[in-house]
Amino acid sequence: MPPPRRPEQLRGRVFRKRDVLSRGLLTAGELRSSAWRRLFRGVYADAALPLTVGLRVTGAALLCPPGAVFSGRTAAHLLGATALADVGMPVEVTVDPAGRFGPVTGLRIRQAALAPGDVVRVGSRRCTSPVRTALDIARTEPLLDAVPALDVLLADGVVAHPELRQAAADLGGARGSRRAGRAVELADLRAESPPESRVRVLLALGGLAPVPQFVVRDAAGGFVARVDLAFPDARLAVEYDGAWHAEPGQFAKDRRRLDRLVAIGWTVLHVTAADLRDPVALVARIRAAYRRCTIGEGAR
Structure with a gap:
């Protein structure tokens, strides 16, 4: 079987099916070969290109109507918070409510009228501004997803907490404003991982207020450890044990660190991904430990 035909004009490119067919560059059958990757309905890419969020954004731009703006987590990725989107997520786009567009598999389409200040340009792409992006995430996603995303946006310097608080307050009674306000209130740039953020949110919803990334010192002021919560x-x-804790040599480091904390009177609780699947039990366990430790601390 001969190798798939790969016209020079299409190598390294993203293109629309109708364009290459009308120009006679490929037939419909040739387009179905392994040389090309289907990104969206009617949009393909050279299969030699790595599949990335950026590639999917390029493909989506060929589909979207004029005036469409990338938004949500896709905008966050374009603005520099690349951890907030991956290739398995829909590309998010906001379009004028007066037009008709979609649905399209692989796109999450929102209809909204955006003010000029809500839109910025990153390279050749138009996306929602940092504040608008954060607010859209805060008012449309569940708290356990929105707060970790806001933590990343704050930590990456995409948006600052004071301007985000003001923007949330300015929403007034708009749809999703209460959810957005709560998410902004719970966000904290000190968080270092989404699971850690989720644990913190669960505890906050349970009436507990841990301090993120707290530095523990001994009686002489010497550094002992920095703990998640x-x-x-x-x-x-409270420490979240992610996959990296299983790396070679990490167990011994964790054990020495735990010993140092215990030696100066600290109690350490470990949380895993399995614990997050039963949030009620997790919060109850940590609340009970807090009560025991508080009583013990008072007796000293």
């Missing part, structure tokens, strides 16, 4: 008054630390 801490209740300093109870000398209680």
